[in-house]
Amino acid sequence: MFNDTFLRACRRQQTERVPVWFMRQAGRYDVDYRAIRKRYTLVEICEHPEVCVEVTKMPVAKLGVDAAILFSDIMIPVGAMGLPFVIKENVGPVIDSPIRHECDVNRLQPFDPEESLPHVLQTIRLLKQELTVPLIGFVGGPFTLASYMVEGGPSRDYLATKQLMVSRPDLWGHLMDKLTAMIIEYGAAQVHAGAAALQVFDSWVGSLSPSDFRTYVKPTMDRIFAGLRHLDVPLIYFGVNTGELLSDFATTGATVVGVDWRVPIRTARARVGHDVALQGNFDPAMLFAPRAEIEKRAHEILLQGTEAPGFVFNLGHGVKPTTDIEVLRELVNTVHAFTPGSSSR
Numbered sequence: 001m002f003n004d005t006f007l008r009a010c011r012r013q014q015t016e017r018v019p020v021w022f023m024r025q026a027g028r029y030d031v032d033y034r035a036i037r038k039r040y041t042l043v044e045i046c047e048h049p050e051v052c053v054e055v056t057k058m059p060v061a062k063l064g065v066d067a068a069i070l071f072s073d074i075m076i077p078v079g080a081m082g083l084p085f086v087i088k089e090n091v092g093p094v095i096d097s098p099i100r101h102e103c104d105v106n107r108l109q110p111f112d113p114e115e116s117l118p119h120v121l122q123t124i125r126l127l128k129q130e131l132t133v134p135l136i137g138f139v140g141g142p143f144t145l146a147s148y149m150v151e152g153g154p155s156r157d158y159l160a161t162k163q164l165m166v167s168r169p170d171l172w173g174h175l176m177d178k179l180t181a182m183i184i185e186y187g188a189a190q191v192h193a194g195a196a197a198l199q200v201f202d203s204w205v206g207s208l209s210p211s212d213f214r215t216y217v218k219p220t221m222d223r224i225f226a227g228l229r230h231l232d233v234p235l236i237y238f239g240v241n242t243g244e245l246l247s248d249f250a251t252t253g254a255t256v257v258g259v260d261w262r263v264p265i266r267t268a269r270a271r272v273g274h275d276v277a278l279q280g281n282f283d284p285a286m287l288f289a290p291r292a293e294i295e296k297r298a299h300e301i302l303l304q305g306t307e308a309p310g311f312v313f314n315l316g317h318g319v320k321p322t323t324d325i326e327v328l329r330e331l332v333n334t335v336h337a338f339t340p341g342s343s344s345r
């Protein structure tokens, strides 16, 4: 039996229970993932469909989550655009020759996903046959991808990115155009191969003020979702620290808005209105709290989430590598056992 609870919640339809999945649900907290990572690098996992299928399926079997997320990284298509990167252990993506000038942006190449990333699409086709839950495909958001491309790696303050954005709006626009085309094409290819939903991880866009978001990023997001809309799959827009951007997120054309733990779900709902679903927002650090505390906090989120149709339980950001898998399992059970009204309000 195919479990479509997640898809129905994204579309704000009735569900018997609240669906749950976790960002970074395949990862180092899991002993089998660590064993596979001893033999393959992250990029090598992505290049071997049979391994990538196994890694993607692991959390579905072990945790009982209601959706799978393709195992990949937001930087994979950036490599295919002709900007080489490496993933450094305990650091993240690093680019030797970051984008700073006109010629760097000009050099970025459009690519055919079938030609340049056939292994990713093959992985999705295999998963489509094997999974009994929906597969979430994903792409990096334009600000977040640009931040790695311009900074050359992870950053605290995005100085070079913001400098380019405000001092060379023409060049920023050119970069946004190229990323828009890539995101739409690559997202569509994932859906055609079998992804049932798409999440745009614009993890670091919350570093912008609302006014800068509206000027420099929102028009790009509007175009991206307009270009993906015809695929008729739920489109999730997520970033951290986006409390002040949530009302703008709601009008990008996203079906679902991701929320981190800094904003209570009830507050988020007031900011986004009733035309989008919400996803979130358990603080991943609180998975290290005592069990009773975890349950209490999960219930608070569930109570607020079920006040209106359209809620997907998730963390506010990715699972930390030292998380106890048993705690994740229990959290899934807590979410699944919850029925609105079952807890005293």
Ligand code: 1CP
Binding pocket: 022, 023, 024, 025, 026, 027, 028, 037, 042, 069, 070, 071, 072, 073, 074, 075, 087, 090, 091, 092, 093, 138, 144, 153, 154, 155, 201, 203, 318
């Ligand atoms: O093998 C490892 O454990 C290396 C760590 C790792 C992993 C597991 C990286 C390097 N990428 C990934 C996989 C990954 N990346 C997934 C897997 C699917 C799942 O959720 O189970 C996803 C969705 C991503 C997307 C991604 N990559 C994001 C957006 C999500 C987020 O966490 O905000 C970002 C920002 C990246 C960049 C990146 N890649 C890797 C790291 C450590 C980082 C973050 C670096 C930074 O802090 O800037």
